[in-house]
Amino acid sequence: MSKRSLSVDAELHQYLVAHGTPPDDLIAELIEETQAALGSLSGMQIAPEQASFFTLLARLLGVRTGVEVGTFTGLSSLAVARGMPPGSSLICFDISAEYTAIAQRYWERAGVDDRIELRLGPAQEGLNRLPTEPHLxxxxxxxxxxxxxxxxxxxxxxxxxxxxxxxxxVLRGGTVIDPPAEQNSSTAAIVAFNDMVAADKRVEPVMLPVGDGLTLARKR
Structure with a gap:
């Protein structure tokens, strides 16, 4: 027994994906197309076990209104939308028409395009235009x-x-614990962000070693 999360190598990762809810044909095809079309950039796609986790969370929470900041080729939004009931609304912010064109094709094939709205442009500006009352x-x-x-x-x-x-x-491949002088600007930004979230009394956060590190924060 261990009081720490296990390190996951490729073989163990394959096992855990197979023994959860493994990717169906559509998700497997989206993953394969992203890798074939975008090469190393496909690393921006969430892990397959994250997709299954997001669908489960959306169902457990009864998500009807949601926002996504950074959509890429659409795996995360597809996963969440599959866990939302008909008539729900998921607004996706992204700046790339090229990457999100792939997403839109898979949303339509999955039959969830009616509950996803893509808004191209700077996400900060889009978020600031959302209704200000608590609704998400x-x-x-x-x-x-x-x-x-x-x-x-x-x-x-x-x-x-x-x-x-x-x-x-939120773990940046483990580099969040590197000496500051060895961190690049993105990692330094994440380190500061993680500290900010941990100190934010408006939420109850937990950080999990899923994928490249995942923080879940429940609004109090």
Missing amino acids: DWAFIDADKEGYPGYWEALVPRMRPGGLIVVDN
């Missing part, structure tokens, strides 16, 4: 790391009590 059940942040604090401050007041903010890449 779900928010996912996975975009430029230097922008995380601004996205967080725009989202927290707009979350309903009990709503969940999920933040990706």
Whole structure:
């Protein structure tokens, strides 16, 4: 027994994906197309076990209104939308028409395009235009790391009590514990952001070693 999370190598990762809810044909095809079309950039896509986790969370929380900051080729939004009932609304902010064109094709094929709205342009400006009252059940942040604090401050007041903010890449491959002089600007930004979230009394946060590190923060 261990009081720490296990390190996950490729073989163990394959095992855990297979023994959860493994990717269906559509998600597997989206992952494969992203890798084939974008090469090393495909590393920006969430892990397959994160996709299954997001669908489960959306169902457990009864998510009906959500926001995503950073959509890429659409795996995270597809996963969340699959856990939302018909008539729900997930607003996705991204700046790339090229990457999100792939996302839109898979949203349509999955039959969830009616509950997803893509808004192209700077996410901070888009978030600032959302209604200011608490109304969001779900928010996912996975975009430029230097922008995380601004996205967080725009989202927290707009979350309903009990709503969940999920933040990706909070461990940066483990480099968050490197000496500051060895950190690049994105990692330094994440270190400062993680400290900010841990001190924010408006939320109950937990950081998990899922994918590249995932913070879940419940609005008090």
